[in-house]
Amino acid sequence: MENLAQHAEDLYCPEIATITRVETLTASEKRFEITMPGNRPLNHKPGQFVEVSIFGFGEAPISICSSPTRGPSFDLTVRATGRLTDKMHLLEAGSQIGIRGPFGNGFDPQDFKGRDMLFICGGIGLAPLKSLIDYTLDRRNDFGRIIILYGTKNPAEILFPEEIEKWQQQTDIEFVMTVDQADEQWQGHVGVITTLIPPLELDVKNTIATVVGPPVMYKFVLMSLKGKRIPDENIYLSLERRMKCGVGKCGHCQINDTYVCQDGPVYHYPHVKQLEEAV
Amino acid sequence: MNALDEKLNRFTKYKISEQTLRKFIDYLKQQAPVFAPHHNGEASYSYECVENSAEVVLSYPRTMQPLKKYFLPPREVLLNFNIKDNTFSKPEIIEETRIFFAVHSYEMASLKRLDYSFTQGHVESNYVSRRKYAIFVGISYTPDESHFSKSVGIDVEETEGFDLFLLPVGDGYFLLEITDTGKRLVEGFPGLAAPDTTEIKTEPLQFKSKIKYHHNRLPAVFDHVYKSKVWDKYAEICVGCGTCNLLCSTCYCFDIRDEVDLDAEHGTRTRYWDGCMLNTFAEVAGGENFRGSLARRTRHRLYRKFKYITAKSEMLHCVGCGRCSHFCPVGISMTDIVNDLITDYEEKQNKEKI
């Protein structure tokens, strides 16, 4: 115990950071720019998350949606769904919030050097993936093709319209979007995200597929990827579970023998393939 | 002489009457706070801080809450905060010596498991601060219908982790010096005669509850029973009360909640024991529940005891204390589930052979 005591951490104490910018994205999602004390960089990896806390309203794990290549501030995209997230939506620039982290297993983009990148994002799943998308865009020459598939329930739920417009214009990015249900103005694709996969022409061996979305999405996307013959080793997922502590103690996020907050949220697909509870 | 006796006989030991033993407790109380089993109501026992050594219970089946309550309190304030000015403070945890007296071997073994859980990956200061200076005095016990620690490899007389150990003999006890800390405590106590040299001969104790296989074989069993029907069998009568989780000596899952004072300004962030048998444990936004059925919850609980952490820590995370069986309101016994799983496993193996 004594020697371990030297490494003991006050795991549950947040750092008080500042919200430096707030942007309304949709009716239920906002983007927050967060600046750590002393403007220090968070030093995160794409795909990692932080525990955001507001005293009296609790804590919630939120993915970092900006790339570490931009900083020192970082971005969070938050959907208002409950105690903490509703309250956060009421906060303005200048407000203080608590941050613990970064936590969890993120992507190691160096490992993908030279590969074609296929991003498949459903709904708010674009937020965590955006950190990696931005990373690849900032180091554009390190990667091959960049393909982004993005699906939402309806056009009103589309996140990051500014970025999306840019991506659509950029010739070195293949960006395809779909909605489950269109409205009058919508002129793009209609249909679930899996309908975007079969038409793709891919160099499957060289393509890294990353998938983030609501729980129901994974099973079907994985089936489509299998249909495309993308090897399992080329697939990465980011999973979400109920989570309290973020540091592998509270037990809530456990999927079979793995802790999402430690071994995830980003998983190499072969690691979770055998886990019954994963997808 | 069997291996166990051989081991026990290597320790320096003293013969001590029950009366002197209670004086020894009084002496220990002068050194540090002492915690020991007490009666709690008509038929129940709990560890309490000793005020009167005469009230310490030396012979008891098991306490209700395990010793973990002193290292991971059932409710613990993690932070005190102020909403208005966004400040917080962490309640100070006094790192003091505490003596835990008349502790059973499975309990000591469970702390070893908790030590693992709270120090692998991130080392939690709250746990470590409480655990650091703890001293343990063990005692042997007579297994009742729920104990099965022998089946998971823990002898009644297992001394690992203890500083001193008590073995009943005749109308008194042998007091064994296990560590230097224990030795120092004994040396300071004036009431003891010279070390005793009679040989210890333990009687093999009979456990009424047993697992059919040697514990080494259990991980293999659990490799094959994930889809077993046994889960459904117990899910039919399990009511999901979570008792088995909360009282388990190695379960450590928790929930965290913020509560605000009536001034709407001050408040606390508190953690509470939680458990994977509870319906809400794995529920997320939108009401999706990743382990909604009792069968899946029961399976998760057992896999956590016998496989998931075991594979990493190389220790079974069930110590056979029998709390989950004894306190289950519908009488579900841990050994029954495991033995049913073994039967199922055997049947499957046989089928494969044919």
Added chain:
Amino acid sequence: MRKDLNIDVHHLTRVEGHGNIVVNMKNGVLEKAELDIVEAPRFFEAMLKGRNFMEVAIITSRICGICSLGHQIASLKATENALGLEVSEQTKILRRILTDGATFQSNTLHALFLAAPDFLSVGSVFPLVNTHKDVVLAALRLKRLANDIGDLISGRAIHPIRCVPGGFTKLPGAGDLRTLQEKLKTEGMNDLRFIVDVIASLADKIPSFTRETEYISLTSPEEYAFYDGVICSSDGGTYPVEDYLKVTNEFVVSHSSSKHARFNRSSYMVGALARYNNNHRQLHPFGREVEQKLGLTAPCYNPYMNTVAQLVEVAHCIENSIQLMDRLLTNGIKFEKPNQTPSRYGQGIAATEVPRGILFHDYTYNRQGNIVAANCIIPTGQNLENIDDDMKKLVPEIIEESKEEITHKLEMLVRAYDPCISCSVHMLDVEFIEE
């Protein structure tokens, strides 16, 4: 002279439960002066049917949150009588302390929080927080202290937990009891003295109305009766509790979902004033002290003085519980397993004084220990006819005053009875056909 008057107070406030006051005078003739009980009936008989004796007191305490302890004690006594379950001396003492605590709490609540605003011409106790903070704080402390008695001895002041047939499931620790006793002796008595002085200075706000009626309560040679005794009428005579039906003579009236009662006269009164009139000689010295300070003398025929009698009883109960705690502490508190093995089955009747007056429970059990018949007569029900009679006498006497003033005095009158309306409509009076 005023010839017509129409008063309709819908859902009278600061009383427990729903009641309306309706007064109707036409051409100088008082056609109506009554308290309409519009509380929804709850039909406890349906809830009790076939229920086991272990559950009956749990259910009947839900008749009324304010008198839950009284109902529980009366219910337990009736059950114990029916099943031949003897209880120990210690249990009786504990129950007496609880009865004192319940009277202390309920009388305090009524006199200081519900009735007192009338004397100070405000609509509730809340404005007094600013104008009379020290009094409100003292009153809050008193009420808390009264609830502490319930909390300590029965686990919870509302819907007590530890009281079960044959005894208690858990006992208070001697140390806690001693602390509470000390608090009663110091803080409790001081706060009450302070408040009584304030109330004494407001004595002129109490309307001077009198109407002699029959006063009915328990009485006992041993003590100012709450827990046990025989039925006593101020018109003479005592009657065994078993004869309660001869005394109460319940009847249904169309304007009340609660039944009314009468005995020797057209109506009778129960409650603090009735107890005081019948038993005032047995008050403890502290009760006497408050009685003198507030100028209460027996017999008193002013129903508005019921509130004052309640305060006298608060003093008495504080002192009585202190004495009982002494007895417990001297004897030593020992855990006894509640006696729950019936020695017979059949009918059992019991009465206790609850804050609002005498309460009867009457059960019949079958051989499985399940209820086959139940009856329960509640104090407020017994007072209703008396309230109507009071109003009929009062209205002509004050007819020249403004309508607001008349309404106010009528409201005060009804409130003085501290009516417990939810209780009164939850009567049980039924024979179940055994299945």
Added chain:
Amino acid sequence: MSKPRVAFFDFTSCEGCQLNKLNLENDLLSLLELVDIVEFREAMDDKAENYDVAFIEGSISTPSCVKRIYDIRRRAGVLVSLGSCAVLGGVNAMKNLHPADWVQEAVYGDDKYLFPSIPVQPVSAYVKVDYEIRGCPMSTPEFLHVLKSIVLGRKPEIFDHAVCVECKLHENECVLDKGMFCLGPVSRAGCEAICPENGQYCTGCRGLISNANVGGAIHMLKRHGFSEQEAKKKLQMYSSLNKLINEAECRHA
């Protein structure tokens, strides 16, 4: 933020929950700092036109109750039902288990037509309820928690786990160990296991946990020697409107 205007209303009940609020002596003054109480018939004369928060006690059991609850819902921002009567129907609802006519006649005899009564229902059977505070009587810490949460503008945390959890956190002696039965394993927590803490069994006054195994609960009671019918009766004391209980079958002996 201006102080929320809070009102309390009572329907068919014992008013124990109301009284329990008045029993908050130590906190009453702080509470008045936090909110404005604008209507509370049991304690004050004032009436209000509308309220930010309406607390409803008691179940709905007469035609006039129905009218009144609709009216309150229209005037209320947040509506909280409070106590077993309001949330579950509570003990009142046991009357529904018997034919209505029998019940009326049993009490009023030939005069039964004077006092109309309809089947007892919880508040949520008629209007939208935002939050529910259970208990008989409701527990004051939980009430304060809900009130504070509303003042802060956050959802309250209302537990949906068994009473056993809180009982175990308190390390109460389990009443099962004393040979009694207990409904704690399937009943909702939030009461701090006050009954077992006081040596009494849990009567299930807060209703069942969601996703409860009712068949298992009946089996549990059978182990204590109750027949299936008696077991259901035990579970019905407060939850007689719960379809799961009324229709449950237990396949185990």
